[in-house]
Amino acid sequence: MKERSRVEQFERIRRDHRDEELSIRALAEKHRVHRRTVRAALDQAIPPARKPPERVAPVLGPHVALIRSWLTADLTAPRKQRHTARRVWQRLLEEEGVVVAESSVRGLVAQLRVEVGGDRAQVMVPQTHPAAEEAEVDFGEFTAVIAGVVMKVFMFCLRLSHSGKAIHVAYANQTQESFLDGHVRAFERLGGVPTGMIRYDNLKPAVIRVALGRDRFEHPRFIALRSHYGYDSFFCAPGIEGAHEKGGVEGEIGRFRRRHLTPVPHVASLAALNLALAAADARDDARRIGARAETVGAAAARELPLLNPLPEVFDVSLSLSCRVDAKARVCVRQSYYSVPARFAGRRLEVRLGATGVRVLDAGRLVAEHTRSLHKGSEDLVLDHYLEVLTRKPGAMAGATALVAARATGAFTGAHQRFWDAARRQHGDGPGTRILVGVLLLHRTLPAAAIAAGIEAALILGSFDADLVAVEARSALLATGDTSRPVPVPLPVTASANATTPRPAPSLAAYDHLLTEAIA
Known part of the structure; x- marks a missing residue:
């Protein structure tokens, strides 16, 4: 505002000199300014910059050289044991007896740090990334509530350098299996593999030891993954000095965490959390990076067809x-x-x-x-303990596997009613053995058919595993499904105890013989 008023004042002086042909003295008296100001206005329309005053530091002045020496020595000192502005101020008070404001010391320290090179800005060279050639990978952390438990979750992120298209996958840990599995999932969702290189920092799942320069002793399983998908790896310089070498993914993790993981997400399982992350990735296709004219999705549509085709899935286990x-x-x-x-x-x-x-x-x-x-x-899976429970029925009531089966819904209310009724009719031990026989049917018959068999047994008031099996097969035939039953373990988990599936018993062959005998 002051600069504008000075320009307007210069304009008035120049106008009066031009229109009224007033002298310098007359112009100075009319506009109440010094004759030097009039001469400056007549010389040029833009006022000259004001000369900053040269202030003298009477207290700190004699100690500038000492403070500079401290900051110079810091260049070779451990990073965590270097002088802060507050420490410089404290030393001046304690060792030199200088009574000075901390704010004055802060200003001087900031100036001297630039002079000695401690705060020298690192110049970045702008980069252009060709389509489909490069990507960046890193892990980030965030907090989530999974099944009511507050957990620290690790987020794998792979970002294509050209389009900015990123894939995020959440894991409960930062192990090598998670690191390798993140690559497999990211490549599958992108539909291809970068044709050039992927940039990494020195993550332990990939690097056993950092050698001199860019050399690394890499983990054999990471080498196998890289060889399988046919891309090259580039490792950034260790520490914060190398963070800018993969700045795209570093910024992406922070942006994604603020945009999609704030507030803290509440989910039922890790799988549900990953579905939410995939949906967030899809929504991000509509965003623009900086002042780019096209969206991330539009840039990815050009880039993805140029990726190398996917080989068969790599086993990360x-x-x-x-x-x-x-x-x-x-x-x-x-x-x-x-x-x-x-x-x-x-x-x-x-x-x-x-x-x-x-x-x-x-x-x-x-x-x-x-x-x-x-x-x-x-x-624990209840199906794995059924043979033992046949011999030790007393262990059934307190079995941890039974608690887990109830929690997952595999052991239903119908199972519990059948068990209670069987124990009342036959006693605890025999009644539990009958229940175990019914549970064994889950290896060869669908759960819905067994549920129908249990309900029929409850109606008849007769509790026997063979009766449940007959009624279950009858219910299965009533649905018109005469195909071979599909083994369905009690939990939806593979079981080694599964016997060979058998078709429902049939007397069709005997009916055929009887027909021939009558004929």
């Missing part, structure tokens, strides 16, 4: 050898998972994935679980 304990469990990364009881005491192969755990015996799948989100947890 880690192979482990685990011994089954006396409770028919294997311990994997401090979490317990049940297997069929007949494998107790044996050593089985475990394939540990990012979200699942598969247990195999000589290459045959015997159990499958969702990977636990918490250490020390137990994921």
Whole structure:
């Protein structure tokens, strides 16, 4: 505002000089300014810049050299043990006896840091990324409430450098399985693989040790993933100095967390959280990065067809050898998972994935679980203990696997009513054995048919596993489904105890013989 008034004042002086031909003295008297101002106005229309006053620092002046020496020594000191402005002020008070305001010291320290090079700005070279050639990968953290439990969740992010299209996947941990699985999922959702390189920082799942310069000792499984998909890797400089080398994904993680994960998300499971992240990625296709003319989705539509085609899916699971304990469990990364009881005491192969755990015996799948989100947890399947419960029916009521089956809805109210009625009629032990026989039917018959068989047994007041089986097959035939029953374990989890499925009994062959005999 002051600058505008000076320009207007110069204009009035120049107009009066031009129109009225007043002298410099007359113009100075008329406009109440010094004759130097009049001469300056007549010389040029734009007022000259005001000269900043030269202020003297009588208190800090004698100590400038000392403060400069402290800041110069900081250039070779550990980063966390360098002088702050407050520490400089404290030393001046304690060691030099200088009584000065902290704000004055802060201003001087900021100026001297630039002079000694401590705050020298790092110049970035603008980059152009050709379509489909480069991408960046990193992990970020956020908090979510999963099934009522507040958890720290790790977010894998792969971002295409050209279009800015990004894929986000949430994991309960930052293990190598999650790191590799994030690549597989991201490539599948993009529909291809970058033709050039992917930039990384020095994540432990990929790098065993940082060598001199850009050399890295990489993990063999990461090398196998890279070789399978046919791209190159580029590792950024260690520490904060290399963060700008993959600044796109660094900024993307923060932006996505603020845009889609604030407030803290509440979900029922990790799978539901990943569905929400995928939906957020789809919504981001409509956004624009900076002043770009096209949206992220439009740029990705040009870029995605140029990616290399996808090979077959890479198996990211880690192979482990685990011994089954006396409770028919294997311990994997401090979490317990049940297997069929007949494998107790044996050593089985475990394939540990990012979200699942598969247990195999000589290459045959015997159990499958969702990977636990918490250490020390137990994921037990009731079907795995049925043979033991036939011999030990008293253990049924307090079985942890029964509690889990009730929680998942696999053990229904109809099962409980049948069990209660069977125990009343036959006693605790025999009644429980009858229930176990009914539960074994889940290996060969659909759950809906067994539910119908249980209801029929409750109506008849006769509790026998064979009766439930007959009524279940009758209900299955009544629906018109005469195909071979599909084995459905009690929980929706693979079981090694599954017997060979059998078709419903039929007397059609005997009816044919009887017809021929009569003829």
